[in-house]
Amino acid sequence: xxxxxxxxxxxxxxxxxxxxxxxxxxxxxxxxxxxxxxxxxxxxxxxxxxxxxxxxxxxxxxxxxxxxxxxxxxxxxxxxxxxxxxxxxxxxxxxxxxxxxxxxxxxxxxx
Amino acid sequence: xxxxxxxxxxxxxxxxxxxxxxxxxxxxxxxxxxxxxxxxxxxxxxxxxxxxxxxxxxxxxxxxxxxxxxxxxxxxxxxxxxxxxxxxxxxxxxxxxxxxxxxxxxxxxxxxxx
Numbered sequence: 001x002x003x004x005x006x007x008x009x010x011x012x013x014x015x016x017x018x019x020x021x022x023x024x025x026x027x028x029x030x031x032x033x034x035x036x037x038x039x040x041x042x043x044x045x046x047x048x049x050x051x052x053x054x055x056x057x058x059x060x061x062x063x064x065x066x067x068x069x070x071x072x073x074x075x076x077x078x079x080x081x082x083x084x085x086x087x088x089x090x091x092x093x094x095x096x097x098x099x100x101x102x103x104x105x106x107x108x109x110x111x
Numbered sequence: 112x113x114x115x116x117x118x119x120x121x122x123x124x125x126x127x128x129x130x131x132x133x134x135x136x137x138x139x140x141x142x143x144x145x146x147x148x149x150x151x152x153x154x155x156x157x158x159x160x161x162x163x164x165x166x167x168x169x170x171x172x173x174x175x176x177x178x179x180x181x182x183x184x185x186x187x188x189x190x191x192x193x194x195x196x197x198x199x200x201x202x203x204x205x206x207x208x209x210x211x212x213x214x215x216x217x218x219x220x221x222x223x224x225x
Contacts, residue, residue, distance in 0.1 A: 049212065
């Protein structure tokens with residue numbers, strides 16, 4: 001059974017703070033690692049798909065890094081804003097190329 | 112324009128009924144998926160469908176069946192609904208069956224069984 005684990009489960013930060021969270025996944029048979037943002041009452045929205053060890057991707061104030069050998073990815077948010085409040089999910093493909101999602105990190109940015 | 116649309120948004124029905132949820136995508140993608148958001152808020156894959164190749168998650172009861180009239184549609188049909196089927200169901204699509212393409216999600220259908 002593949003386990004994708006995310007930490008912390010929830011996080012409260014002040015507006016302007018930078019923050020980061022972790023996704024751990026099995027390091028064997030790596031295909032890709034996905035990050036999604038899921039705002040309340042909306043649908044999950046793709047942030048990044050990372051495929052190479054050492055990959056670093058950036059989208060505005062959000063960036064992510066990938067270490068496939070040790071099986072983790074970090075998501076960073078620089079200068080958090082209230083609109084960044086959401087659940088951040090990572091997902092890892094199984095051998096059938098179907099995504100296994102983590103339980104997410106719920107971020108609340110306080111004004 | 113909505114990229115992945117699901118209907119209905121809410122579905123309330125009685126135990127034992129048969130119901131369908133429709134999904135359409137206008138992104139030109141060739142792979143579509145159904146997910147169930149379980150009671151712990153996890154997203155669990157139910158099916159993926161690509162060029163008439165169906166991959167079924169082994170934990171999905173055979174009362175659930177996907178039906179794809181064409182590449183842009185993947186409907187979910189559920190027979191003999193049970194109380195445990197109450198959940199939010201999400202449709203998604205991506206280009207290619209490979210795992211290196213992002214998935215685009217619909218807004219979800221909240222199914223409530225009375």
